[in-house]
Amino acid sequence: MSTKNGQQRDGQVERGTFAVKAGLAQMLKGGVIMDVVTADQARIAEEAGACAVMALERVPADIRKDGGVARMSDPRLIKEIMASVTIPVMAKVRIGHFVEAQILEALGVDYIDESEVLTPADESHHINKHSFTIPFVCGCRNLGEALRRIAEGAAMIRTKGEAGTGDVVEAVRHARNVNGAIRRINRMDADELFTFAKEIQAPYELVKETAELNRLPVVNFAAGGVATPADAALMMQLGVDGVFVGSGIFKSDDPAKRAHAIVQAVTHFNDPHILAEVSENLGAPMVGINVTELSEAEKLAERGW
Amino acid sequence: MNEVRLGVLALQGAFREHIAMLKRLNVEAVEVRLAGELDDLDGLIIPGGESTSMGLVAERWGLVEPLRQWVHGGRPTWGTCAGMILLAEHATGQKLGGQALIGGLDVTVNRNYFGRQVDSFEADLDVPVLGDTPFHAVFIRAPAITAVAEGVETLATVASLPDEADSVIAAVRKGTVLATAFHPELTGDLRWHRFFVQIVNDYKSCSG
Numbered sequence: 001m002s003t004k005n006g007q008q009r010d011g012q013v014e015r016g017t018f019a020v021k022a023g024l025a026q027m028l029k030g031g032v033i034m035d036v037v038t039a040d041q042a043r044i045a046e047e048a049g050a051c052a053v054m055a056l057e058r059v060p061a062d063i064r065k066d067g068g069v070a071r072m073s074d075p076r077l078i079k080e081i082m083a084s085v086t087i088p089v090m091a092k093v094r095i096g097h098f099v100e101a102q103i104l105e106a107l108g109v110d111y112i113d114e115s116e117v118l119t120p121a122d123e124s125h126h127i128n129k130h131s132f133t134i135p136f137v138c139g140c141r142n143l144g145e146a147l148r149r150i151a152e153g154a155a156m157i158r159t160k161g162e163a164g165t166g167d168v169v170e171a172v173r174h175a176r177n178v179n180g181a182i183r184r185i186n187r188m189d190a191d192e193l194f195t196f197a198k199e200i201q202a203p204y205e206l207v208k209e210t211a212e213l214n215r216l217p218v219v220n221f222a223a224g225g226v227a228t229p230a231d232a233a234l235m236m237q238l239g240v241d242g243v244f245v246g247s248g249i250f251k252s253d254d255p256a257k258r259a260h261a262i263v264q265a266v267t268h269f270n271d272p273h274i275l276a277e278v279s280e281n282l283g284a285p286m287v288g289i290n291v292t293e294l295s296e297a298e299k300l301a302e303r304g305w
Numbered sequence: 306m307n308e309v310r311l312g313v314l315a316l317q318g319a320f321r322e323h324i325a326m327l328k329r330l331n332v333e334a335v336e337v338r339l340a341g342e343l344d345d346l347d348g349l350i351i352p353g354g355e356s357t358s359m360g361l362v363a364e365r366w367g368l369v370e371p372l373r374q375w376v377h378g379g380r381p382t383w384g385t386c387a388g389m390i391l392l393a394e395h396a397t398g399q400k401l402g403g404q405a406l407i408g409g410l411d412v413t414v415n416r417n418y419f420g421r422q423v424d425s426f427e428a429d430l431d432v433p434v435l436g437d438t439p440f441h442a443v444f445i446r447a448p449a450i451t452a453v454a455e456g457v458e459t460l461a462t463v464a465s466l467p468d469e470a471d472s473v474i475a476a477v478r479k480g481t482v483l484a485t486a487f488h489p490e491l492t493g494d495l496r497w498h499r500f501f502v503q504i505v506n507d508y509k510s511c512s513g
Contacts, residue, residue, distance in 0.1 A: 012464065013426045020425045023445045023491050027353045027386070030317040046400055049361035051317055051354065086400040086416060087355055088446065110422035110446070133423055260365075267316050267362050268338060274366075 006132045006153075016133030021155035024088065024110065024135060025219035028052055028156075028242055032232070032263050033221070035059050035246040037077075039084035041255070048259035052088040052110070054244065055081040060117045060164030060300070061247035061286065070118040072100040075107055082109065090137070095304055096122025105134045111156070112136045114149075116303035117163045117246075124305055129153030139223065141174045141301055143181035144200030147210065150218055151203045157216055159240070160301040161224015164247050166288030168225040168234065170301055175222055175238045185211040224301070227252070227285045229265030229278050236269035253283030309347040309505045312337040314372075316362040318354015318387060322490035326498045340371040348381035348505035351388030351407075353445070353488050356416070357400055359387060369407065376409030381481040381505045389484040390414050390448050397451070410482050411454035418449035418465075418473065418486075430461045430475065430487075435496045442475070442487035449486055450474035461485075481508050 008015045031051025036042040042053050057073040058066065072093050082089045088110035093100035095114055100121075104112050114127055116139050129136040130153035138149035139160035146157045159178070161171030185196060185207060197207040209217050222235035223244035232243045243266055249259045261278040268274040296302065311327055313320045315336035327334035337343060351359075363369050376382050376392065384392040391407045393414035419426070425446055429439035440461070451473060453459065461476040463486075475486045481504055489497035 013428045015424065015426045017427055019443055019491060020422075020427060020445060023443055023488065024422055024425065026319045026322065026491065027355065027445055029319060029321070029354070030315070031355060031358050046357060047361075047402075049317075049358045051358045082421075086398065087357060088422065105423070108421050108423050135422065260361075263358065264362060264365055268366075271338075 005130050008133060018155065021135030022218050025137070025156035028088070028221075029219055030267060031242050032259070032266050033090065033242070033244045034249055034259060035244075036081060036250070039080045041250055042081045042085045042089075044256050045249070045259055046085045046087055048256055049263035050087060050259065051242070052090055053081065053085060054090045054092065054113065054246070055109070056092055059247040059250060061166075061251050062164075063117060064164045064289075064298070070094075072097070072103065072118070075103065078104070078107055078109060082107070092118055093127070094118040094121040096120060096125050096127060098127045101127055101132060101134075101136075105132055109134065114138050114154075116160055116300050120303050126152050126305070129155075137221075139301070139304060140178065142177040142200070143185075143210070144202045145304065146178055146216060146220070147200070147202035147206040150206055150216070154218065156219050156221070158221040158223040158244055160304070161222065161226070162291045162294070163224045163300055164289075165225050165291055165294070166227040166248060166251075166286040167291045168227070168231045169291055171222050171224045171226060171235060172238065174224075174301075175235060175240055178216070178220065179239045182210060182215060186214045225291070226262075227288065228282075229261045229275060232262045233265045233269040233275050236266055242266065248286055251286035258282050258285070309333070309502065309509055310335070310345060311348045311350065311502075311505065312343065312346040313350045313352060314359070314388070316354075316368075317358045318352045319488065319490055320352045323350050323352050323385075323498075326490050326495060327502075330495060330498055330502060332502055339366055340368050343371055343375055347509050348383070348501065349375060350501070351382065351384040351391055352490065353386035353388065356387035356390040359391065360406070372407045373409070376407055376482065379481055379508075381501070381508050382409070383483040383485075383501045384410075385485050385488055385490065386445065386447060389450075389486055390416055392482065392484055393450075395452075410457070410477070410479060410484055412450045412457055412474075412477060412484070413452040414448045415451050416448050417446050418451070419444060419447050422446055428463055430463060432461045432476065434460055435500060440489075440494060440496065441492060442489075443491045444475075444487045447486045450477060450484075453477060
């Protein structure tokens with residue numbers, strides 16, 4: 001067996017290729033990825049139709065409340081969650097903490113989220129994601145940040161939003177930033193593209209590829225502040241491929257019902273009659289924090305470079 | 306030959322990729338989310354994704370029974386990966402409590418047969434019905450077919466574990482029903498889509 005850049009060749013079989021990494025994200029499209037902190041919650045998420053779960057010790061709302069350093073979760077917890085469901089299991093590592101990523105790869109999780117929700121381990125470098133067999137998802141606020149992460153090997157992108165707030169405004173801002181910039185570069189000529197790539201600090205080749213495809217070269221999900229079926233459908237209509245829901249489900253009154261409703265809303269995001277039906281009688285959503293009331297230091301989306 | 310109209314089940318997963326492949330063949334393709342949208346279709350593709358998610362959304366809006374009638378009525382259907390799991394009469398390795406299956410293809414499918422994402426892979430397969438050139442297949446947390454009933458034709462196999470001579474079934478056809486454990490829609494190779502469109506055309510000219 002030979003290993004090169006996280007790719008393994010074994011006889012006629014190749015693992016860890018970019019097609020395989022990005023391909024799993026393509027299979028998650030049109031679905032909801034839910035934060036869970038126990039195996040029981042993972043089962044509830046699977047029964048509600050989640051296309052994957054994010055295994056972690058604390059949801060972002062609690063990380064915010066508790067303060068202190070937020071790190072990768074206990075491997076025991078991640079293994080319990082992996083054993084409890086058949087859908088893919090993701091887990092988070094701190095920005096730049098490649099050893100936490102090596103540990104998650106050894107556990108065999110299906111996707112790693114190099115996440116600003118945890119306390120960054122490196123203030124200038126992200127993980128070189130090409131060197132892993134396991135695929136990575138990373139957050140972004142704009143096109144430049146998305147393409148820098150893809151250049152580092154991310155096989156899936158999500159908006160950062162403002163996790164743990166239940167306020168969707170930042171996810172909307174980030175999705176509009178990314179998709180608005182793509183619409184603009186789609187009409188640029190070659191001279192303009194070179195300058196634009198320099199301005200957004202992204203590799204020219206990826207800017208060019210994005211302009212030609214008229215979309216990001218990898219799948220792009222919404223994340224950060226999604227709390228209702230309407231929030232999820234809003235993000236889908238803004239052009240994302242699927243939705244992460246963090247604190248929004250298990251911090252609400254009736255998690256199973258809300259989870260189920262958000263799954264239906266992501267499939268039928270363009271059907272207001274179905275959205276009305278699934279939004280009915282869900283109990284109270286998570287309480288939430290207005291993003292405008294957060295100080296700059298409290299904003300998780302500012303983390304990442 | 307391109308006057309057929311195909312549907313791609315769009316509950317969750319990689320449905321847009323299938324539609325893009327069909328467009329390259331100049332075949333009309335539409336997204337199917339509700340039972341009424343099955344009307345006026347000549348064939349249906351059930352894409353890759355998470356079979357549990359698709360099954361639960363299908364159940365919620367009463368789509369499981371119409372899909373069963375569609376497949377059991379002999380209408381042309383192609384399931385890729387998760388779609389293959391949904392078409393199988395028997396599945397192992399399911400979530401606790403099982404999942405809603407459409408059925409219609411008398412095979413036994415093992416969900417995530419090859420393991421988790423670290424074990425996902427690409428490999429060249431010999432597929433005699435597609436010609437001499439091997440097909441470069443992408444397997445993602447893929448299922449495999451571990452048993453087939455009489456009359457189910459095996460179209461491709463793949464080594465069951467690296468360095469092992471044993472192989473498992475990766476693609477089958479029974480009449481108008483086609484199933485692949487891998488994802489032709491993630492490649493640039495149109496041969497599987499062309500093969501399915503031919504099945505749809507043959508069905509239409511026989512029944513029409």
